[in-house]
Amino acid sequence: MGEEKPVIELLGVEKSFGSQKVLRGIDLQVAAGTTTVIVGASGQGKSVILKHMLGLVRPDRGQVMVLGHDLARVSGRELKRIRTSFGVLFQNSALxxxxxxxxxxxxxxxxxxxxxxxxxxxxxxxxxxxxxxxxxxxxxxxxxxxxxxxxxxxxxxxxxxPKVVFFDEPTTGLDVKKSNEIYRLFHKTQAQFHYTAVIVSHDVPKIFKLADQVALLADGVIHGCMTPVEFQLSPKPLIKAFVEETMGPIYSSEGEEATIE
Amino acid sequence: MEPLLRLLEKFGRDTLYHLTQVGRMGIFLSHCLAQAVRPPYKIYPVISQIHFIGARSFFVIVFTGTFTGMVLALQGYYTLRQFGSESLLGSAVALSLVRELGPVVAALMVIGRAGSAICAEIGIMRNSEQIDALECMAIDPYKYLIVPKILAGIIAMPLLTFLFDMVGILGGYLVGVVLLKVSSGIYFQSMYDSVVWQDVHMGVIKSLVFGLLIVWISAAKGYYLHLDRSGGFGAVGVSRQTTSAVVLASVTVLVWDYLITSIMM
Incomplete structure (x- = not known):
């Protein structure tokens, strides 16, 4: 991640809707120019994290630092100014x-x-x-x-x-060919415009090819935020179970189940 | 004891919910008014909404206005004849239309035609994340979506009311003068003698207030679709909110009609 200040930093973010606690202390950093992918099962609150980063939802506790500003504490006018640096691709395009x-x-x-x-x-x-x-x-x-x-x-x-582009389930509802087309355009546009990307997706393992870091959201907490290779080979039970559920077991060239510490 | 406590709990919950709704509507209107006076001022979206709320309500207003005037003349004629006062028919038709029926019936027609459409449009935009998209693009949804509709409502409503009054008076003329043979001169002279500027003033004030109320309630109901406690999302949510907007706007118009009348009489 380097020593540069992260473009986005979530510190102990908690959020409840009624009696349901969705986020239980999210910590996440996104460095400039990188692509962070947030994965997790449906209904875990991935889009809620994205909405916090966009300033659409305020946390009950914790800080949502975006481009050096705590979105939970800025004024409406300041939030609007910060959002001029955002681009968002919504799940249903929202055209x-x-x-x-x-x-x-x-x-x-x-x-x-x-x-x-x-x-x-x-x-x-x-x-x-x-x-x-x-x-x-x-x-x-x-x-x-x-x-x-x-x-x-x-x-x-x-x-x-924009400096930061958010993607909420960018390939939902698309067939394989069209999904690949979106990924190709993502590569092409990021190479050309050098934006920081945050992607919420469940399109595993394809989405790993785009990521600099992958974060797993489960039970309202981020379980590990690491490179795609580290993620796929992680021995952490929750990550391992997620990888096996979505990709099947990962084997080394010797045919044994592979992990890295 | 337990049923009583449950009843109290429900009453408290409902009261809080409705107070929250009222507060939310107030905040919504204050945002809209603040954005309305803040530059830049764009004329085209307002004209486009005047066309939607006003021009496209033309035929429904002409029809309802004409038949309202006709039935007023018919009822008025037979009532006045009992007292030998058929000569006051023009006065009865015009005063009823200008003071009361013009603003109120025109408003109810606009609620049915444009208010429901405004609520459904904004509700669907909320459902499909289009309002979130506006916010994320740093475009104020109040300024971009709601303010042109509110201004158009305030401008269009008095014009529609004026149209309603005019065709209503002509409808009354058709029945009173052409069918029931009241003298044409007497019909218009009694109108001229009895309708004073204060009556017109009251009609204009009412139509301005109704224009604001209709768009405010319809738009706010759609805008806060996602916060409805009965589960706002989906087609059912939009239809429920639209029905609720039409009912609330209609009741509010009638309540405000009474309030304005009692203040200005």
Missing amino acids: FDSLTVFENVALPLRERTRATQAEVRDKVMEKLTFMDLQGAEKKYPAQISGGMQKRVGLARALVMN
Whole structure:
């Protein structure tokens, strides 16, 4: 992780909804320019962690430090300013049904900047071309496929050149081919725009190929935050059980079950 | 003893829930008003919403206004005839429309046509994370989504009420003058003699308040869909909130109608 200050740092984050305690003390660090993948079974609170990082949910206890600010304590105006550095790809893309593909991608530029029509057009078309979406700009979200909707969502997330991009289950509902396409675009865009990425996913093991570090969320706590290789070979019972459930046992070249301490 | 305690507990829980709802609605409106006066000011979204709330309610207002005026004239004629006062028909129709029925019935029509649509639209946006997406893009959802609707409601409602009054008076003319043979001059002269500026003023004030109330309640119900205690998500949640918005807005309009009338009379 180096000595650089982390872009995102969660310290002892706890959150309950009614009587249900979802997060029981989350500690997590995300370094600049890296990709952190949060995995875990459904209903464990992965998206809740993401919502804390986005400032959509405030923790009951603990700190959510993003770009040097504690999101639980900043004012509404300050939070809005911090969010100008965010890009988000939502699970269902969250495109605006009444806007065309072009208008969806142009929305942050039109609402947050004083860019001229020509500048907006240039920037939007650049991102749409990057996502292989030329020709779809006049279509409405309901008129394009799920894979295309994800690409439009990604184009919209990146149009303001954010420092941090959050992905909530980016391949949910997509077939293998379209999932691979999203992963290819993720590689391509991160190489080009150098953003820090946080991905919440259950698409194991594919998602490991993208990750610099993998964190397992179970029972409201992060169990280990390590490189994908370390994660797959970890002897920790919870991680080992998760890896075996999702990938099957990992064997060494000698045919024995492999672990690293 | 235990059933009584349970009843008390339920009463306390319900009271707290409804107080929270009222507080939430108040916060919602204060956010909207604060964002309404904060630049930048964009005209096109307001015009677009005036078209949706106002222009697209044109035919429903014309129909309901015409038939309201017609039935007022019919009822009024037979009642007034018992006292030999058919000459006051124009006055009865115009005063009923301008003071009461115009603002109230127009508001109820707008609730059914536009208020329900506003609630469902915002509710679906909440369900599909579009409102979260706006927040994450650092775009204020109140400013972008709600303020144009509120301004449009305040602008469109008096215009729709004016339209309702006009077609209502013409409907009354159709029945009173054309069918029941009341003199045309007497119909309009009695109207001219009895309707004073204060009546028009009351109608305008009511329609402005109703315009605000309709959009405020409808939009807030959709916006807080996810916080509804009966489990807000899904199509059922949207339909439940829409029904609730229509009922609450209708009742609120009638309550405020009484309050404004009692203050201004």
